[in-house]
Each structure stands twice: as structure tokens, then as C-alpha cells.
Amino acid sequence: MPEDPCMDVTTFVMSGKDNLADKPALIDAKTGHTMTYSQLQHAICSVELGLVSIGVRQGDVVMLVSRNSVHYPVAFLATTSVGGVLATLNPLTSAGEAKKQAEAAGARFVIVEEEFVDKVAELGVPLVIIEKGDKIKVGSTESKISLGDPAALLYSSGTTGTSKGVVLTHRNLIAAAVLHAASGPDVEPGEVYLCVIPMFHVFGLVIVTCTQLSRGVPIVVMPSFDFEAMLGAIQRFKITHVPLVPPIVIALGKSPAVKAFDLSSLREIGSGAAPLGREVINACLERFPDVKVRQGYGLTESTAIASVADPDDLEHYGSAGLLSSNTLAKVIDVGSGRPLPPNQQGEIWIHGPTIMDEYLNNPNATAETVDAEGWLHTGDLGYFDDSGNLYVVDRIKELIKYKGFQVAPAELEALLLSHSQVVDAAVIPFPDEEAGQVPLAVIVRKQGCSLDGQGVMKFVSDQVAPYKKVRKVMFIDAIPKSASGKILRRELVQMTMPVSKL
Template sequence: MSTEESWVATKEEETSNAQLALDPSGYDSRTGIYHSLHQLGEDFQIPTRHDLDTAKYVLSQFPHPDHAESKVALVDLATNKQVTYAQLSRSIRALASGLYHALGVRKGDVVFVLSPNSILYPTICLAIFSIGAILSPANPINTESEISKQIRDSGAKLVISAPEEKHKLSKTGVPTLLTTRLSNDDSVSVEELVECCDPIDLPPVRITQSDTAAVLYSSGTTGTSKGVILTHANFIAIMMLLKWSAYASSSQHDTFLCFIPMFHIYGLAFFSLGLFCAGIKTVLMQKFDLQTMLDAVQAHQVNNIPAVPPVILGLVKYASKVKCDLSSLRRVGSGAAPLSKELSDGFREQFPWIELRQGYGLTESCGAATFFVSDEHAKAHPASCGRLVPTFTAKVVDIETGLPLPPCREGELWIKSPTIMKGYLGNEEATAATFDSDGWLKTGDLGYFDEDGFLHIVDRIKELIKHNGYQVAPAELESILLSHSEVLDAAVIPVEDEEAGQIPMAYVVRASNSELTEEQVIQFVARQVAPYKKVRKVSFISAIPKSAAGKILRKQLVSQSQQLVTSKL
């Protein structure tokens, strides 16, 4: 039974009984299942029509033609070029026509996309979807070997690349289409296909919701990177949830700022797909820079910024020291990595007029799972990442016994929803290990729901430090370290110890001119935690390595610590 089929099969049974035994957290003590306390409503039902693809759905949500010619969809921050919804629609259809007729891309062909954020990125993604091809985006900072591996693994038939990344593709042997033409290159580009191809000449391709739409590669921060298979049904479901979220939080008329990488599920779902379904305007940054972001907020009167914890940290630590006007900003979201209570409190203290709302999701769940609809709830539960969004159910499973747990008991989070991936590409073993027999996705995250149904993520189970039989969560220690006035950033990793098994070691980025010592850091943490949680070693570093989504790359720090130990022997 597929993931989607198992979700449908169990959802009917769960829903029929759900309202009879739920406590205020949404927990059903008879089944051990947590249910969403939010309802989509009649205007936001997920389409059941089988012959519907992602692009067709997005285009159907565009503003009425009378408004589409004047309503701005995208603004390029670097050039101030604007793209209206009508122009975006024509570009998508023209590129789809060019990919099909000029380049021979067919249904099921994988198109590998290697590019930083650009106003062409949504056009490229939706054009690929509209002809039934499969999108596989990649991080442009990846090395040549990493890119070659992903191209081989995905079976890509065509690469669409930014000109500055072309040199990484010479050994792949896969045909390459540049986004813009190089001065010394006569080959056709995406821009030229958009300009010269007939947007009416669309290919007659039958695409269904169950067809594969994209293969996204997980960051691999805790293991080997795997190809996550997402279907058109997954994307359509997440777009409906994002549209619901926009209207539920009155964001449909906001101006959003995008610096989240569009190759990541967070950026792809939000900025290449979801926000278009609510008719929202997005100002697009190619890459993140704090001062550029602050300037963009003022220049374009930005109201809403989906962000990641390092950006929140940067605002708290640096924004007060630079000249900026953030009066237009009313909401900042945070996702992709945990946001500590200390950092949340620090942000709200410094920017009391800005709502800060954390969410939780995975590439495997199309970026969704929990979210705050109300700022009142976000303030009351600053350490939480919100409640389950509509269509989601969850379990918290005891790691030792495998039994479901009630509120306020920590265990592994399992989730189920129509947004959940089909599986891992070419990796049946990993897919089987990730799903249980009833289709529940095992997230690998340790957490719990409180009495009001708000999710609290403690840490990744594989990243927990085992000290003398106790479990120590790195994220807890990192939040304490970040509360120190002389600490700009921090990460905690396990270090092998002959007596204790593992001990917590901290990597710390000091503030400029700080003379903070190892002993001072150790004592600062020790005063706030149980003895077994104390940091035992500290190393000062210029920057904490992180993924594009803001996740700490602990593997790099563990490797660095091992090299440090070896060099001392």
C-alpha cells in the first residue's frame, strides 16, 4: 500500500471517531493519535480531481485576468524588475512549450536545476511540472563531485544551470540549458525560450496527482543525502495549506521577502508555488545578506519574512547596531531548524511590534507539519513550533517500547498527511525504515505535545548525547549559550569519552573584542543545567558551519573535533 493510499484508508477511520474522545491537546487516548485542532473550511478543501498537476493548480489560482496584468507577483531586488501574474503565466507556458518542442523533454524525464534564487526560478519549476517532467533542484554551492553524484542518482536527462555554475557540469555528459546566455556562448537559454516560444503551443501531456513531481535531496546533516520523492498530490496539498495559512493569518495582501533558497523545500513550497496561490507579491533576494535584507524591508515596505534561526539571531545581535527602518514589518516566520525560547524572547523584546511564529516540517512532509496561526499563542508558547496544521495527524512514540505517549511525554514524533513523500529514490531499505506498516512517517525527532496541543521539539534522536546513561539535547545547551551577551553563535556536539561514553563539547563564536574563556563558558552553562548536562570542553571558532536552511552541520564539527584530538596525540 502506498503512503497516499494508507493515509486515505486510515484517515476515514480516525476522523469518524476523532471528535468523540479528544482532549484539549487533540489527543485521542483510545488510538494514541494527536489530531489537528484547525479546520480547513469549505473554501480550502484539497482537490480530489485525479488528472491535476502542480502547475495547472497554481495557474488556476492566479488572479483573474482583469487583475493579473497589473498585479505584481515578483520583484527582483537587485534590478527592481517586476513580473506581473500575467507575465509569469505566459513565461511558464512558453518555457514549457520550449522544453517540450525544442529540447525534447518528456513526461518522467528528470530536469536537474542548479541556480541561486532568481525571478526565473518559479517559471522553471512550474514549466517542468506542466509537461510532466520531474524537478530535481540542487544547492549551487555544492562541489562538482556532489553535483555529479546527484545527477547520476536522479537520472537527470537535462540540466538547467545558472551560467556561473556551468563549470561544475563539464564531466556529467548531460545536456545543459543556461538560464541566461553567456556572451561567448551561442546556445539557447531559458530567457530566450521564454521570449520566443509560443505559450499557447502546450504539449498534450496527461499528468495525474499520483505522478512524481520532484526529487529533492535531504541535506544529509545526520547521514547520507537521500532523494525524497514528492508527487503532484503532495505539492497540491501543501499549496492548499499555505493558501489557508495566508488567509488564516491575514497575509494575503502582504509583501513577502524571499532569501530562503528556492532549491530547499522551504523556499520551493513558499516562493515558487504556495504564495502565488494567494496572489501575494514577493521581493526576491539572490542570496542572504543582513544589511541588504534590512534595506529591502525599508525600500519595499516588506511586511512578512519567512526566515531561519540564524537570521533571527542576526537580527537580535546586529539590527540594533545598524541604521534601519523595520516599521513596515509585522511578521517573521522561522523554520527548517529549532528556534530556542531564549532567542524567541530576545527577538520579541527587541522588536515588540513584529509577530514571531515558528513552524516545523521536513523535506519528507513537503515542509509542513505544525505552525502558529495566532501571535497570542506564539507568545504564550515561545519554546513551541505550533500546532498541527489541517490534514495532519501525529503520534509521539516511546523510543524503548514503541507505544504511543500522551501529552507532555517525550518520544519520537510520527506524522501522517497527504503531503508526506512517496519514499526515497532507489532506496527501499531507507524507505522501509522511515515508514511503519500503517504509513506513519518516523521523523527521527524527539519531542512532545503539551496540554494545549503545541509541539515541542527537543532534538534529533541521532544527535542526542549519551552521557553516563543520560540523554543530553544539544539544542538545549545551544540555547543557553546563545543567551550569553558575548556569544554570537554556538553549537554542541558529542565527544567520545572512555568513562562517560560521551561528553558535550561546545563550539563558540565570540563577539568582537570578547576575551571570554573556556572556563567562563563552562561555568555559565553549569549554573543553569543538571550536572550530567554540563559542557565539558569548549573550542572557539570563527563561524558555525550550517546548511543553506540554517541547520548546524554537526558532522563537520565532529570530524573537526576528532582531528583536534588526533593532532594532540
Template sequence: MKNFDSKSGFSSDSRTFHSLRPPVHLPPPHSPLSASHYALSLHLKSPWSDSVTALVDSASGHRVSFSEFIHSSQTLASNLQSLVRLSKGDTAFVLSPNLVKVPILYFALLSLGVVVSPANPISTPAEISHLFQLSSPAIAFSTSSTAHKLPHNLLRLGVILLDSPEFDSLMTTTTTKPAVPLVEVSQSDLAAILYSSGTTGKVKGVMLTHRNLIALAASYDATRSQRERPAVFLYTIPYFHVYGFTYSLRSVVLSETVVLMERFRMEKMLKAVDEFRVTHLAVAPPVVVAMAKGDVTDGYDLSSLEGIACGAAPLGKDAAAAFKSKFPRVVIVQGYGLTETTASICRTTGEAETIKTGTTGKLIAGVEAKIVDPDTGLAMFPGQEGELWLRGPSIAKGYVGDPEANSATFVDGWLRTGDLCYIDHQGYLYVVDRLKELIKYKGYQVAPAELENLLHSHSQIKDAAVIPYPDEEAGQVPMAFVVRQPQSSLSEADVIDFIAKQVSAYKKIRRVLFVSSIPKNAGGKILRKDLSKFALHQSISKL
């Protein structure tokens, strides 16, 4: 390896930043190993017995111990293989809210070499139909409240409801066959297809391999801290999101107790922290913002809280400072990651890093980064801004069935993130802006082009553009600029309602401004920054 600066990790020869973390020793890449089996092997390092709680349903108080979790996932895998006839290489579509059964299902499917493909349960039937085209699932696991959205005729092995006696039987009924299915899974095999909005408005299916997940699990193991008792993590994050999906592995690797909420409500979350003595929260920034405000936390005993893992979108300096002022003993751990990086690829670790504001931390072990000038393509030096490129064992295999996007995003082993960043002289990553045009609403990704296409389909709309508008609670909300057709009397409410009927709740347009034209460059590309400045100016003018 070429020499690099011991403080920033930067090599002036290759203009590449290297991780400053201690190296993580991964299993040989060609040895057969599934991500679930690797996570369970790391779980054996736990100083506690498997009688400790793995999962808690915050609503019912129902608990599952690690021994029950492991036994249920192995029994389920055996029955899915022998009774349902699921086999290696099949894809399983999962459409469910956060339930205790979901991580049990994930581990069972991964051990069989079945590709896990979870989706947002509030997706519309039309959105789900598109996801089916990407992943071609053989089976779907759903709930009685979401199953009606699925195109049943496209599923070779049908639909199994997680809230049914059938699924309970599959988890508990042992046969004469061995509990642990004998399936040889290669680390290069596909483990999951997770869905991510692309800049073109098309949802992409991100292909993650078992090796990707193994690399992430190893990085969790490398930062394992010594504790007297297991950490108690409350998940407000959904299991279908890369954040929640990878945390289902993390909790097993680190033997953490997970408290689950089926649907997020601030009051229910605070009650659960109090009731279950939660030590850590896994949240998106809007939760941190809300907790820091007013009297929302009054009346709850939050003294058990030690830390907050904040991800899925950037947390502002002011919000972090306000939270620390109110909860001085609670450590905020920030990270940076994408679906394409198998979640967190950059983290703040240890007190010295977590007290630094504005940064998402340092590169995890085994990762390299470049900051590339988007105009010249030249790699930049520490402190200079450019597009962040990443390389390492947790970088996704690519997008399913999308060669055009693959060639644009994955270049010679590097992932082009589309994010404008810089790495300082101490190796800390700072995310300045997104070159991508995604809107981050409460951690969800919303593609402006998807909403623009819908707006353009309205007979009274001549032209339209959608931008992210800053919002203290949500982070960003979709705002539409609309050019009406001549003689049209279309109102803001009409536009909002038109879109709301066609998309999931988080994609709804929240603000509308009528304009005479949409600013564009010579190539016809919308000048979104001009629109953003105009929107903020209009807002200030009204104050």
C-alpha cells in the same frame, strides 16, 4: 473517526494525535491535476489584479507582475515541450542561486509533468555526480557560473543556462501552438526529487508527488488572511531547499510579492526590507539571532515588518525573546517540517499560538501524529517524549532508489521522523532533540558520517567522530574528535583544511579536539552524547 480530546487532539483508543485545525477540502485524488495548475486555481481567489508584483530582484529592482509570471511560465512550458522535447516523466536538474527565473521554471516544469530536481549551487562536482546517480536527469538548468560542475555527457537533452539569451527566448517567444501545453498530470505522479542528508551519511533523494504539493498548497489557502494589500515576502531561503521550493507555490496561492536575494548578506537584506517595504521575512534562526543583537539593524527603516517565518532549524527561546524585545510588533511564526513531509507540517497560527515560546505549533489540517517510545515501539500519551511519527497527504512517496531507507523510515503509511518530541495537553508540538545525528548549520543539513568517512581516509588519522557543537550565529557547527596515528603531528588547521578541500562550505569542520580514543558502545556505535558533554565541559573549563 474515533473520538479524541478536543484540546490535545489525542485519541486514547489509537494513541494517535489528530489535527485540531478546520478540515481542508482537497480535490478528488484521482482527478488529473498538477501542483502548478492547482496553485494557479487558488491564486484566482486573490482580491487583487494580476498587475500586482509577483517577483522583485532585490539587486537590480527588476519586477515581474503576476500576469507576466503566468504568461512566461506557460510560454516556457510550451517551448520546452515543442522545441527542447522535454516530456512528462523526464527529470530536470536545477543548479542555480535564487533568481527570478527559478520559480517561473518550476511552474513550467510542473505543468508538463517533468520532475523538478534542484540542488545547492555550491555543491562540488563529486557531490553533483552522486545526485545524478539518484535522479537520472534528462536535462539540467544552470547558470554560467555553475554549469562547469555538471556531467554534461550524462544529459540526454543537454544544459540550458538561465542567464542566457536562449532561456530568455524560451520564456518570451510564442509559437503557433497553444501557450498552455496539453499534458495530463496525475496527482500521484512524481513532481520533485529534493535532496536530504540521511543519518548514514548518504544523501537521499526525497520523492514528492503532485498530491503532496497540492495538500500543502491547500493548507496555505486555508490560513489565508484578509489584507488591504499583498504581503511582501523577502526570501533569504534558497529555492533548492524544501522551504524555498514550497514557498514558490505559497507565493502564487496567496498572491504574495516576493523579494529575492541571490546571495544572503545581512546588510543587503536589511536594505531590501527598507527599500521595498517588506512585510515578512522567510528566514532560518541565525538571521533572527543576528537581528536581535547589537546595532546591526541601526540605520534601516524596518517599520514595514509585520512577521517573520522561521524554519529549517529550531529557534531557541532566548533568541525569540531577545527578538521580541527589540521588535515587539513583529510576529514570529514557527513551524516544523522535513523534506519528507513536504516542508511545514506543524505551524503556529494566530496570536495565541505565536506568543507561546518553545513550540513549533500545532499539526496542520489532515495530519495525524504518534509519539513512539524508540525502545519499546509503544505509542505514548500527551506530555510524554518519544520519536515523532507522522501520517497525512503531504508525506513523501519515499526515497528514490533506496529500498533499505524506505523500509526503515516509511512504516505502514507512517513517516518515522527520527526526532525526539512531545505533544502537550493543548496539542502543541515540542522538539526536544534529534534522534537523527544530523548537524544543522544555518539551516543546512550536515551528516556527521560523511565527514567521518573523509577523516578516516587521512593517513595520519586513526579514528574520528563528528558532532554538532552549539554556535550562537550558525545554530550548530561540525566539530571533530580526532585520534592521531602514533608519531603524527597533525594539527587542528591540517584537519580543517583537509576537509575544506573536499566539501561544500557549509559542511566544513569548524572545531577540532584531539583525543586518545572515541567512546563507543558494544555494537561499535559512537557515543555522541558523551562527546557532546565532553566538548561543552572543555569549553566551560577554558572560561
């Protein structure tokens, strides 16, 4: 961590780049347009002046509504540089949802991509519009900012409950970038990252954007996700590192489309946002034997980082790795609140410099999640092995209660994905009068295959304890997921409700 108490995330990211002035910082995957580090610095300064001229002051919330683009980091770093707090928004949300989130965040200004102006036009706040091909003028401003000042307002996924505004400070963002960079090797010649992850998500904003720009590594930015376009970008720009979410990692390991592209430049596939099972990792390694797969664990509330796995540690593949530097964790028995020894499952608690400041305007939820000693109660079920590797089993709230036993959907999903005829899978609870709940597998089959429900249930029952067996199967065309790749289980439960009432 920097010693300067007035360090801000923009200064941290852009410092020490004089020798990289003419080197690529951001590249548009679609057009090939490149912004050098010098141009990035000039662009940030120009937007800083624009924000100050319309009245943005320290502590003001500025909402950013945009797809991934080379302008996204500019808007983010300019906002935090003048002391503003950047609130991100999924640009695909409706105008009504945008209004609700803007009001909850207390947004006083909005930076919006031209295409999405209609969604925020009725908010009654000043708009800064990102136009296509916008030319940027040079300028500079100064603002005294402290490490403890808020820098970003990101919303938790809300896949199992109401989404909450997570307030992250400059200290949080800088610490996360420093810790993530320290978890891997130094910058290697020819290193190029591909940003497929949405930049409005903590994974894309912090782990990809902040960390890699601070390291001086060029980032190729995809405006939206398309699998074959991603493969084409890897080939065209000789991508070496691609951070992904599990559904895309699964596709890399299984999709026949991969064979049409030259992906020989790839050195590492990263995965976060949800657990990645050993079976999925093995499928990737079979297809890409020279590529390393690195899995990490973190939450929006921990600025996306808590632990990172060593891709060379084959013995512990499937784990989330060792804790990041300056990070503490313990596993707590949910019933008694006592710490548990290795190899016993409980709730994961985290402590360190990346833990959020608060939930915006929600002191009760903040107190329930971060205790008086600063421990973040993650709500995730997991355990440490004897070597200190962390294994994340599932969300506690998502466990299926079968006759008093707890069944983790993520474990069954990883197993199902190892089936050659399964393209994607999710497991949800299905109400049962005798058992309380039974595991229901929602399956996306490979096109033209003969796999049926009995085949799915037998495949699982041959490999798990009796109480973990899949008892029901449903086939659909696609598993609903959030922009960050998490399964939208509530939607699946709603889809099965009419069936459960028959």
C-alpha cells in the same frame, strides 16, 4: 485539497489570477526587475514549449542548477506543468558532486544558470541555459498529469548521514501549500514576502514560492544571502513577511547592523528548518515588539510542513505549535514502540497528505522511514503538551549520551544564544573515557568581548541539571552550516578530533 484528480501544482498555483494580471508576482531584490502574474504565466508557457521541443516527456527528471532568481519558479512550474520531475541542486556544489547527484537522480535534462554551465557540461544531457536578461516568448502546451505523479525530487540535508532523494508528488506540493496558507490569516493589504531561503530547499520552494504565489502575494527574490543586503531589501521593498532559518533570526535579534535600517514594515518573521528556542524568540521580540514570530515544523519528507505555531499564543512560545489540518502525529517510545502520553519524550511520527512518495531508488530506506500504514518516522525527539502543542527537542541521532543520560544539543544551544556575548553556538559530543560523551560547546564570541571557557560553563551550569552541563568549550570564527541553516555537526566533530586524541 482540490477535487480534480488531474490537478497539477502549476495549475493550482496559477489558477484564479486573472484579477492579478498586472500585479507583481516576483521581484528581483538586486535590480528591482518585476514580473507580473501575466508575465509569469507567459514565461511558464514559453519554457513549457522549449522543454517539449527538446524532448522532455512525462516522468523525465529535469535538474535545475541556479541561485534564487525570478526565473527559478518559472523553470520549476514549467517543468511540473509538462509532467517532468524537477530535481534541485545547490549551485555551489562541485562539478563532481553535481555529476554524482545527476546520475543518482537519473536526470535526462538540465536547466542551468549561465554562470554554472561548466559544472554540468560533462553530463552528456541536453542543457537549457538561463541567460541574463533572457526574453521569453508566449506559447502553450497540454499534458495530462495526476495528483499522484512525481513533481519534485529534493535531497534531504544529509547533515548527519548520506543525503537521499525525496520524491514529492503534485498532491504533496499542493497539500503543503494549502495547509500552510490555512495556518495563517487571509492575504492582507500590502503583504510582500522576501525569499532569502534557497529555492532548491523544500522550505524556499514550497512554503515560500508555491504557497505565496498561489495566494497572490508578491515575492521579492534575493539571489544569495547577505545580511545587510537583506535588511536593505526589507527597507526598500517594504517587506512585511520574511521566512528565515534560526541563524538569521538570531542575527536579527543580536546584530547592531539592524539599527541602520528602517524595518518598520515588518509584520511577521517565520522560522523553520531547525528548532528556535524561546530565548531567541524573546530577543527578537525585544527588538521588534510589533512583529510576530511564527515557528513551524516539517521535514523534506513531509513537504516542509507538519505543524505551525500561533504567534499570538505567548504561553506556548518556543513550541512548533498545533498540527496542521488533515495531519496526524504521535510520539512513540523508541525502545518499545508504544505511543506515549503528553509531556513524555519520544520519536515523532507523522501521517497525512504531505508525506513523501518514496526515497528515489532506495526501497530499504523508504520502508525504514515510512511504515506500511503510511506513518513517517521522523527521527526527531519531541513531545506534546496537554494543549496539543508540539515541542521538537532534537534529532535522536544527535543526542549526547552522558553517563546514561541523554542531552539535547538544541536545548543547550538555545540557552547559550541567550548570552549577550555569544553571537552563535553549537553543542556536539566529545568522547570521554568515564562518561562516554560530554557536551562540548563551540562558541562564536562577540568581537572584543572577554568571555572565556569558564564563563561559558558557569553560565550554563547555573541554569541546567548537572548532567546537562557543558564540560568543554572551543571558540571559533564561524559555525559551519548548510545552505538551509542547519549546523554541520560532522564538520565540527572532525575539527575537534585532533583535540580529542591528545
